[in-house]
Amino acid sequence: MTDPAQHPRPHPAQPPHSPDDPAAPYSGYARMRSGCPVQALAADGPSAAGPGSYLVTGYDEARQALADPRLSKDTAAFFADKPSQRQLHPAVARTMLATDPPEHTRLRALVTRAFSTGAVARMRPYIASVTEELLDRWPVRGRVDLVADLAVPLPVTVICELLGVPEADRAEVRIWSAELFAAGQPERIDAASHALADYLSALIAARRRAPGDALLDQLIAVRDGSDRLTEEELLSLSVLLLVAGHETTANFLGNAVLALLLHPDELAGLIREPARIPDALDELLRFDAPVSTATFRYAAEPLTLGGVHIPAGAPVLVAPGAANRDPLRFASPDRLDLTRDASGQLGFGHGIHRCLGAPLARAEGEIALRALLARFPGLRLAVPADQLAWRRTRLMRGLVSLPLQTG
Structure with a gap:
């Protein structure tokens, strides 16, 4: 565990992972974390949530923060008396992610069953x-x-099928979803929020x-029935559900394939032993x-996190x-090691x-x-890695595209 006494109150800092440097955030994170795992951000920082905001980069501190009930996600309460020029649709501005118990508990319970291990097991043949x-x-x-030809269409197709979004609408839905993460472009984000919410309302x-019998029909029955x-x-x-159901997976697939291609020994090991893939995730x-x-x-x-006092509000x-790159939790964190026990990530x-x-x-x-490595074991980058374009978004980390040669 990190010793809080080692970390005095930090000076305001600029977060390293910003739209200006999306390709290489980890060295900047390491510098911040080595000084203090909880950093007060400069008020004009590109990722600052406002004056007096804090960024948590240490593993123990992040795990504590993510589970601490004193850190509220009720954004409606936070912004209630704060004027805003934003025009986000309320359905996007206040989702289940922006609630606390008991409201969050009630909402999550309504959809948990659809994503249970058993429910997902029944979906595996369709995913395959x-x-x-x-x-x-x-x-x-x-x-x-890889991004356009697999990483995006696979989870988009699956979540749209699960929800009941017609196939003809899925490409447009994906565009609106991506626009919601256009960092530094609030007009685009606001417009996309209304387009997506209006579509789903219709x-x-x-x-x-x-x-029918899709998940959306089940939610409608809950609304209209009880x-x-x-x-x-x-x-x-x-x-x-629509946005979160594919954004994370799409980014993960691109990041994972790139990491494997940049570590050929690890890639070769998975090709030889595909049964290791579940444990490598x-x-x-x-x-x-x-x-x-x-x-x-x-x-x-008020609370103390990583030895840093965080005031109310x-x-x-x-x-x-x-x-996930904290050396106090993961040895040699900048090395990809598929034999590592990374279950706490x-x-x-x-x-x-x-x-x-x-x-x-x-x-x-x-x-x-599993399918990609079995069918295309000779996969390789089609461009130098330093020429790859990363999405300019502060929440998600993913590639704009990943050009590959199949053989």
């Missing part, structure tokens, strides 16, 4: 068939984009007229987490990507807000990697 269909389109010898109305969901909650849950998630910074929290009361940002979060779709994301990752 979608994966094979996508890989069937790849040339035996030629150039592909889809809910259509499914009421012609119900009134356990308000109409606003129904819409916000739909938005959250945690290390791949740890090495380059698909979530750079967890969603917004604030101190509902201060925004707190937890960086799982930084915590925070790529899916921790505590009551841990990623609801983690079992589904794991299944998609395992199935996709």
Whole structure:
């Protein structure tokens, strides 16, 4: 455990993972963490949630923060008396992620069953068939984009199928979802939030007229039957499930394949022994987490974290990507080691807000990697790694594209 006495109150710092340097955040995180695992951010920092905000980069401190009930996620309460120029749709601004118990507990219980281990196991044949269909389109010898040709369409197809989004609408839905993470472009984010929420509102109305057996139909039945969901909650849950149901997996697949290609010995080991893939997922998630910074929290009361006093009302940002590279938790953290026990990695979060779709994301990752390495063992980068483009988003860490040669 980190000794709090070793860490005095830090000077305000600029977070290293920003839209200006999305390709190489980890050395900057290491510098910040070595000074103090909890940093007060400069008020004008690119990732600052506002004056007096804090960034958590240490593993022990991140794990504590993610589970600490004194760090609230009730953004409606936080921003209630703060004027804003933003025009986010309420269904996007206030999802289940932006609530505390007991409201969060009630909402999460309504959808947990759909992402249980058993439910995901029943979905595995469908996930495998979608994966094979996508890989069937790849040339035996030629150039592909792993992001556009597998990492994005696989989880988008699966979550849309689960929810009941028609196939003809899925490409547009994916665009709106990606726009929600356009860092530094609030107008685009706001516009996308309304486009996506309006679309799902119309889809809910259509499914009421012609119900089926998709997850969205089940949520509508809860709303219209026992009134356990308000109409606003129904819409916000739909938005959250659609967006969160594919963004993390899409980023993870791109990051994981790139990490393997940059570590050929580890890649060769998985090709020789594909049965190791399920156990390798945690290390791949740890090495380059698909979530750079967890969603917004604030101190509902004063607390001490990592030896740093955080006053009531201060925004707190937890960086799982930084915590997963903490040498106090993972030896030689900048080395990819698929034999490592990385089961404590925070790529899916921790505590009551841990990623609801983690079992589904794991299944998609395992199935996709297994099929990809079996069918294209000679896969290699088509461009130098330093020429790859990373998404400019503060929450997610993922590639814009990953050009590959298949043989």
